[in-house]
Amino acid sequence: xxxxxxxxxxxxxxxxxxxxxxxxxxxxxxxxxxxxxxxxxxxxxxxxxxxxxxxxxxxxxxxxxxxxxxxxxxxxxxxxxxxxxxxxxxxxxxxxxxxxxxxxxxxxxxxxxxxxxxxxxxxxxxxxxxxxxxxxxxxxxxxxxxxxxxxxxxxxxxxxxxxxxxxxxxxxxxxxxxxxxxxxxxxxxxxxxxxxxxxxxxxxxxxxxxxxxxxxxxxxxxxxxxxxxxxxxxxxxxxxxxxxxxxxxxxxxxxxxxxxxxxxxxxxxxxxxxxxxxxxxxxxxxxxxxxxxxxxxxxxxxxxxxxxxxxxxxxxxxxxxxxxxxxxxxxxxxxxxxxxxxxxxxxxxxxxxxxxxxxxxxxxxxxxxxxxxxxxxxxxxxxxxxxxxxxxxxxxxxxxxxxxxxxxxxxxxxxxxxxxxxxxxx
Amino acid sequence: xxxxxxxxxxxxxxxxxxxxxxxxxxxxxxxxxxxxxxxxxxxxxxxxxxxxxxxxxxxxxxxxxxxxxxxxxxxxxxxxxxxxxxxxxxxxxxxxxxxxxxxxxxxxxxxxxxxxxxxxxxxxxxxxxxxxxxxxxxxxxxxxxxxxxxxxxxxxxxxxxxxxxxxxxxxxxxxxxxxxxxxxxxxxxxxxxxxxxxxxxxxxxxxxxxxxxxxxxxxxxxxxxxxxxxxxxxxxxxxxxxxxxxxxxxxxxxxxxxxxxxxxxxxxxxxxxxxxxxxxxxxxxxxxxxxxxxxxxxxxxxxxx
Numbered sequence: 001x002x003x004x005x006x007x008x009x010x011x012x013x014x015x016x017x018x019x020x021x022x023x024x025x026x027x028x029x030x031x032x033x034x035x036x037x038x039x040x041x042x043x044x045x046x047x048x049x050x051x052x053x054x055x056x057x058x059x060x061x062x063x064x065x066x067x068x069x070x071x072x073x074x075x076x077x078x079x080x081x082x083x084x085x086x087x088x089x090x091x092x093x094x095x096x097x098x099x100x101x102x103x104x105x106x107x108x109x110x111x112x113x114x115x116x117x118x119x120x121x122x123x124x125x126x127x128x129x130x131x132x133x134x135x136x137x138x139x140x141x142x143x144x145x146x147x148x149x150x151x152x153x154x155x156x157x158x159x160x161x162x163x164x165x166x167x168x169x170x171x172x173x174x175x176x177x178x179x180x181x182x183x184x185x186x187x188x189x190x191x192x193x194x195x196x197x198x199x200x201x202x203x204x205x206x207x208x209x210x211x212x213x214x215x216x217x218x219x220x221x222x223x224x225x226x227x228x229x230x231x232x233x234x235x236x237x238x239x240x241x242x243x244x245x246x247x248x249x250x251x252x253x254x255x256x257x258x259x260x261x262x263x264x265x266x267x268x269x270x271x272x273x274x275x276x277x278x279x280x281x282x283x284x285x286x287x288x289x290x291x292x293x294x295x296x297x298x299x300x301x302x303x304x305x306x307x308x309x310x311x312x313x314x315x316x317x318x319x320x321x322x323x324x325x326x327x328x329x330x331x332x333x334x335x336x337x338x339x340x341x342x343x344x345x346x347x348x349x350x351x352x353x354x355x356x357x358x359x360x361x362x363x364x365x366x367x368x369x370x371x372x373x374x375x376x377x378x379x380x381x382x383x384x385x386x387x388x389x390x391x392x393x394x395x396x397x398x399x400x401x402x403x404x405x406x407x408x409x410x411x412x413x414x415x416x417x418x419x420x421x422x423x424x425x426x
Numbered sequence: 427x428x429x430x431x432x433x434x435x436x437x438x439x440x441x442x443x444x445x446x447x448x449x450x451x452x453x454x455x456x457x458x459x460x461x462x463x464x465x466x467x468x469x470x471x472x473x474x475x476x477x478x479x480x481x482x483x484x485x486x487x488x489x490x491x492x493x494x495x496x497x498x499x500x501x502x503x504x505x506x507x508x509x510x511x512x513x514x515x516x517x518x519x520x521x522x523x524x525x526x527x528x529x530x531x532x533x534x535x536x537x538x539x540x541x542x543x544x545x546x547x548x549x550x551x552x553x554x555x556x557x558x559x560x561x562x563x564x565x566x567x568x569x570x571x572x573x574x575x576x577x578x579x580x581x582x583x584x585x586x587x588x589x590x591x592x593x594x595x596x597x598x599x600x601x602x603x604x605x606x607x608x609x610x611x612x613x614x615x616x617x618x619x620x621x622x623x624x625x626x627x628x629x630x631x632x633x634x635x636x637x638x639x640x641x642x643x644x645x646x647x648x649x650x651x652x653x654x655x656x657x658x659x660x661x662x663x664x665x666x667x668x669x670x671x672x673x674x675x676x677x678x679x680x681x682x683x684x685x686x687x688x689x690x691x692x693x694x695x696x697x698x699x700x701x702x703x704x705x706x707x708x709x710x711x712x713x714x715x716x717x718x719x720x721x722x723x724x725x726x727x728x729x730x731x
Contacts, residue, residue, distance in 0.1 A: 185655075199622025202536035202558030202593060273537035317515060319535035321556075 001420050002026050004039040008048035008381065010371045012055075013354035023053060025377045028419035032373050046415065046425075052382045054353055055369040056088035056416060057334055060360040061153075061178075061232060061257060061305035063326070064090075064121070066112060067105075068097025073310040073398045075109070079117035081308070081330040081397035083423045086380040086413040090308075090330075091364065092123040094131070095154040101126035103141025110145060118423055122364060124149035124178060127166050133158040139170050148364060151178035153232060156214045158184070160221060167227035176228035176253075176363075181214035181239070182206070182281065189321050193282040197267040203321060208236035208288075211281050215239045219246045219254050228253040230363065233307050235262045235281035237291035244300045255363055257305040258292050260333050264340055265289075265403065273320040276403045279309065280325035296355060297347055303359040304352075306333045310399030331395045332404045335388045338411035343384065381415035388412045428728035431543040431550040434559035435600040443604060446722050447569050453725075454718035456493065466725050467496035473526040474500045475517075475542075476553070477533040482689055482713070483553050483562075487530045490720035496528070514538065518545040527729045531555075549727040551720075557591050563688055564597035565719040568605055570711050571642060574684060579606035584635055586668055587646030587696055588617045588657070594688045595646060599626060610638055613646075613668060616657040632668060636677070643678060644686045645670065645696045661695050670697040675704060684708050 003025040009018035010033065024031045024040070039045050064078040075092075082090055092109065094100035100109060100123055113121035125142035129135045131152045139150070150170055156179060157163040167177060182190075187206040192198050194205025215231055219242070222229035234240050234256055243256045261277075266285050269277045277283055295301045309326025316323050334356070341347055358368045369378035389408040392400050416424040429442070438446075456462050472491040476484055491498045501521070521529060528549045531539045536556030543550035554560040575581050583602055589595045589611045599609040603625065610627040611618050612635040618628050629635035648664060658664050665671065670678065670685065675698060678685065685697075685707045693699055701707060 195621045199590075199596075199619050202556045202596060204557075272540060317541075319514065319533075319538045319541060321535055 002040055002043040003417065003422070004043035004045045005053060005381070006039070006045060006047050007050055008053035009050055010054075011052050011349040011353060012370060013350055013358045016348045016350050018052060018349070020050070023371060025417065028377050030371065030373055030375045030377055033371055046381075048381055051414060052349065052384060053371055053379055054349060054382065055357045055371060056378050056380045056418065057086050057356045058089040058360040059087050059306055059308065059330060059333070060091045060303060060363060061259075062090045062092055062308040062330065063095065063310065064092045065096060065310060067108065071312050071398075074116070075113050075121060076116035077396060077398040078308070078310070078330065079113070079119050079121055081328070081395065082119060083416050084396040084413070085330045085332065086334045086382065086416060087330055088119045088378055088416065088418045088423070089361065089366070090119070090121055091149060092121060093151065093153040094124050094126045099126050099131050100124070100142075101129050101131070102138035103145050106142050106145040106147055118421070119418060123147060124151050124153070126150070127152045127157050127177070128162060131155060133162060136162065136166055136169070139166070139175070140173060143173050143175060148175055149178050149230070150175055151180065151232070153178065153180045155184070156180055156182050156218075160217060163218065164221050164225060167221055167225035171225060171227040176230060177218070177222065178230040178232050179214065179218040180232050181211045181218065183210045183213050186210035190280050190325060191278060191282070191321050192270060193267045193284045195267060195285065197270060201270065201273065201320070206282055208238060208284060211236055212239045212242055215242050219243070219252060222254065223252040228255070230254075231256040233257060233259045233262065233281060233305070234292065234301070235284050235288065237288045240291055240295045240300055244295070247300065255302040256300065257303045258296055258301040259305060259307045260329060260336055261327060261403070263289055263293050263296065264336065269403070275316045275318070275320055275323040276327060276401055276405070278320065278323055278325055279307070279327055293341070293346065297351065301355065303363065304333070304337070304356040305360065306330060308397070310397050311401050312399060313401075316401045326401070328395070328397045328399055328402045331397055332390055332402055334382070334413060335409050335411045336404060338382070338384065339409035343410050377417050377419055379417050380413055383412045383414050384410070386412035386414070429726065430728060430730060432561050432723055432727060433540050433543060433550065433552045435561050435564045435597045435604070438604070440604050443565070443568070443601060446565055446719065446726055447572060449725065450569055450715070450718040450722035453493075453721040454715065457714065457717070463493050463495055465495045467491070467494040470496045470527040471525070472496045472498045472528040472530065472724070473521060473524070473548075474498065475503065475521070475529055475531045477503050477531075478554070480532055480553070483532065486713070486716040487551075487553060487720050490717045491528070491724060493717070494721055494724055496724070499526075514541055515545055518542050521548070522546050528724060528727065547730040549729040551723060551727070554593055557593050558596065560593040560597045562716070562720050562723055563594050564601040565723065566712055566716040567598045567644070567686065568601045569715045569719050570686065570708050571602070571607070573711065573715070574708070575641070580608065581642070582608045582610070582638065582640040583642045583644055584610050584612055584638065584640035585644045585646065586612045588648055589613055589623070589646070590617045590619055590657075591649055592646050598644070599623070610635060610640070614658045614664070632674070640683060642684045642686060643670070647688060647690065648692055648695045665695055669695060670701050672698050672700055675700055679704065679706075682706065686712060689713065
């Protein structure tokens with residue numbers, strides 16, 4: 001297949017400039033990028049008309065629910081939601097049923113992904129069997145099937161001694177750790193932030209310190225063992241400052257991610273018990289939003305990840321405490337980040353590409369695509385002038401549990417090319 | 427526009443609160459007559475949906491509905507198929523098919539009555555949801571205080587006890603402030619939140635709180651069953667620090683303060699036995715007024731056609 005994209009503005013992680021050029025793609029590789037070239041006779045010519053071409057995104061934190069909870073999402077529907085949002089690679093979390101805690105389950109998941117997904121789907125593996133925090137999972141079995149990230153996401157690994165030993169063991173095998181940070185005894189029913197809103201709504205809140213304590217604990221464990229620790233979905237200012245403090249020391253390998261919802265929403269959005277603003281860690285305050293945004297810009301956060309967490313309408317229609325935590329994110333992330341941060345001038349495409357395309361792939365040890373000669377074709381076209389309305393029909397995820405449902409935002413993903421295939425064209 | 431549901435106090439303005447309270451006066455006058463019934467809700471059906479055990483609030487609503495000539499049905503939650511797995515929607519659809527006009531709901535989950543209200547045409551009255559709201563308790567408390575202080579503006583009410591878990595504290599303080607009273611909270615540091623209560627002074631020391639010179643001391647029931655973890659070391663210690671002991675009752679008597687309590691009381695915890703015979707205890711008034719304001723609430727609400 002030969003594709004010739006004309007009049008695209010090219011974005012990259014290294015420059016704020018968006019030079020206009022034509023892109024020639026042949027057999028899944030970018031053959032040339034430049035202003036002066038003609039389309040080959042056999043090319044599928046796509047006129048970008050000034051739309052922005054950039055490497056496709058990569059989401060290092062998604063819940064695809066398969067095996068075991070296919071009513072919420074499957075690897076197929078989840079990966080289609082990713083494509084819909086301009087994302088061509090994901091890392092699944094292992095809190096499926098059964099949990100992804102052995103080479104056997106990893107092999108099963110990757111086989112389903114190979115058959116049903118049009119993008120590469122990677123999976124993390126559990127630190128402990130069944131995520132129960134008692135016994136080490138089958139670490140080398142998972143590694144032999146390509147697992148790099150170990151996490152008990154959904155919970156912290158409760159026993160620090162187990163995590164300490166897992167870090168000593170698995171770091172030698174070239175694996176790294178990702179931590180969901182939460183002291184369960186402090187978190188109560190894990191429903192919302194402790195503060196003005198939790199008092200008003202009459203539900204016990206989870207104080208930010210419940211998260212911050214484990215952020216510090218797990219970085220300390222990594223410091224002591226030489227492991228690489230990745231801190232997931234940070235929601236609090238003080239948690240972020242804890243990471244920044246450790247990063248400044250420079251003697252521990254620590255990376256961190258922030259989710260779009262923790263940049264955009266506060267606990268006040270819960271309003272009259274709206275479960276589409278219920279996630280864990282919970283939404284906190286405006287001051288946290290602002291601090292996290294600065295952390296994303298200054299590099300305290302290496303990457304953006306959605307924590308895409310689909311749930312059925314029935315589950316989310318239960319009362320606020322009973323309803324499960326989490327919202328979907330893959331269909332909406334890129335457009336919502338453009339609408340709220342790039343279109344408003346908070347940061348540029350270069351930062352977004354770095355944080356949501358390049359860095360997550362680097363963390364996973366993958367090649368980083370660019371729009372340059374010789375790079376693998378792994379790119380999208382984004383129309384900053386168009387709009388997207390997130391209707392139920394628009395969403396490719398099986399679930400609709402997103403605060404963006406039926407909202408219209410600026411920006412639209414118009415084209416997704418991966419290798420020799422056009423995955424999406426609007 | 428007529429009001430369909432009563433879910434909390436926050437959504438009522440002062441005018442509507444006054445209407446509800448004023449309307450309760452003639453209902454209360456009925457209670458001294460030989461025939462205590464009026465035909466206001468004749469032919470209407472009231473369904474009691476109590477997911478949490480309650481004797482007082484349940485009977486109070488039931489008596490109120492019957493004195494308005496409504497037909498009262500108890501939806502026996504303990505014996506129905508309602509478990510954690512069944513959706514509220516299914517239960518409400520069942521009730522909708524029964525063409526109920528009013529649903530009185532109590533549930534341990536904050537916000538659940540609101541969910542039910544959105545799903546049904548019936549008028550929903552929140553009879554207590556989690557630690558969120560208990561609007562009819564607030565109305566009866568306000569009614570009781572207004573009987574003693576016809577112009578309550580500026581009067582001071584000290585609410586004592588487990589504020590954190592108390593829907594009564596939330597709703598009653600909200601209504602009192604809307605009516606122009608001042609409210610303070612007193613209790614152990616672990617049970618009086620620092621964040622949340624707006625314009626409410628926070629005390630953790632009994633003597634300091636007394637210097638604030640309250641007119642009413644409102645004691646909350648210490649709810650041991652709501653404490654998923656321990657919030658104070660022992661009942662003995664709670665009573666010593668925050669309970670109305672014999673000595674404190676004497677001080678309260680000398681100052682002429684009223685004592686209120688939503689019931690049922692824990693003797694030897696939030697109060698000593700002698701409080702129950704204290705001449706300015708309004709605890710029994712609260713029970714009687716509860717029926718009158720609940721009649722007023724049912725009379726006030728308009729189910730959707």
